[in-house]
Amino acid sequence: MNALTALQPQLSLSLADWLADLAVDALIDEADLSPKPGLVDRRGSGAHTDLHLGLMHASALALWPSFKAMAEAAQQRGEVDQQLRDEVGRLGRDGEAEMLRVTDGVNTHRGAIWALGLLSAAAALESDALAPAQVALRAARLALFNDRAAPVAADSHGAQVCRLYGVHGAREEAQLGFPAVVQQALPQLARSRAAGVGEQSARLDALLAIMTQLADTCVLYRAGMAGLTCMQSGARAVLAAGGCASLDGRRLLRELERDMLRLRASPGGAADLLAATLFLDRLQHGLPAQLGSL
Template sequence: MNALTALQPQLSLGDCLADMAVDALIDEADLSPKPGLVDRRGSGAHTDLHLGLMHASALSLWPCFKAMAEAAQQRGEITQALREDVGRIGRDGEVEMLRVTGGVNTHRGAIWAMGLLSAAAALDTRALAPAQVAVRAARLALLSDRAAPASSDSHGAQVCRLYGVHGAREEAQLGFPAVIQQALPQLARSRAAGAGEQGARLDALLAIMTQLADTCVLYRAGIAGLTCMQQGAQAVLKAGGSTSLAGRRRLRELERDMLRLRASPGGAADLLAAALFLDRLQHGLPAQIGSH
């Protein structure tokens, strides 16, 4: 052991997974240029969000993700008790997020997705391939939370009832197909094609947008807005992706459409963060994880 290694702090598993979850949320927020979303250029289609608020929100969720991972580690298996632990911790995390943001919903969907994935990763650190973690998260999501509020009047819930689409809850219960089948394969293809990391991540976001019934877009712009998002994202990828000249032109067109419609694909953004988390996780956990 050299002096540098000796100085490295010992991280608990919960510390490490919470770090990775927050890093993924910040990486998603920073990624630019994202159509209609907050990024380094500005607030996109939002009037109540900005990049600093997204960073503050992500950082506020670190204790929440750590607690979920620790609950999973302590329970050791997928049970009703763990599902209710995750639900309780997530609701507490949402309260803290809203306190930090002054009541603005920055990451409600991300608490659900990243919390489940953090808990699922902690359950078995020997099986961290994206599909393995996603299946454990799905099994956990399929359990009912008896302490959850009886009814939800969130924007996502309203849209699901109105349009008959599935939202964040069902996406998790299905094993995050937008992440496993769209985002991660596109991320790998774009990297292999030499797109660079930022371009590959943008392409992964667009791949999610081609298929997802994004409830954030549906709430703001209806079916017409959703169709515009899906077809616009398909056009960018068909033209060669976000790093090709033709793809950049299509991306600017999609951006103009999203701003005109005041539509922001927040559901896709949450799932991109989940994809970045799983992508990083599959390469293993840091060697300095301790036993505490």
């Protein structure tokens, strides 16, 4: 150790700190990724009129304490059971309330709180088993419990769409172990990286892989089944043409964006799952050296 290193503060993170950092970083990286069809990114607000990049950043940062608290609750409980599910639900509602306070009532990350909250808790339960499929399976087991304290409220847009079109939503996606992430996005991310296309293009390809299969309730609510078909077929076309790094792929991506803007449809469900993808991708590399006592 040289003199300069000796003078530097030795940071020590708890597991819950680290998981909350990963979750917030995943949300910010998802928001910044550009160009995303119909979604907020560095270029603008996409198909939204009430969202912008600064608001997405502020919302993500405001959720850090909630993600940390969910991870801590899982560590303290030590197993997947009804009590942990109730506690994660309570903390998630607290996080949603803070999100709405920061955004002045705009729903920026409700779906991401659900996905990343479950995954943060699942990772904290077994920090020596952080492969994506392992974490997703623990999250699925937790999601299968009902949240006994959840308030009875009017149907969300997602719930209305699921009933109308007979599709599964964010709850069922989690209960199935996040197949859009584990089976679609993460393999595509690995393939694109292996092809040397660059990290931003690889992440865009991962988003498109989610969009090829997901019954995105955000798109269904705004544009119906015709909008969902447009999203899925457009995403498949980009990947079939070589992905976002290819000339043909970029042209088709621009066409997909024009369609999403014309339909005023934003694939917000796919964006939430991309954040989950980035979280699990970083998680699988294991714990950092500066992690303190668990």
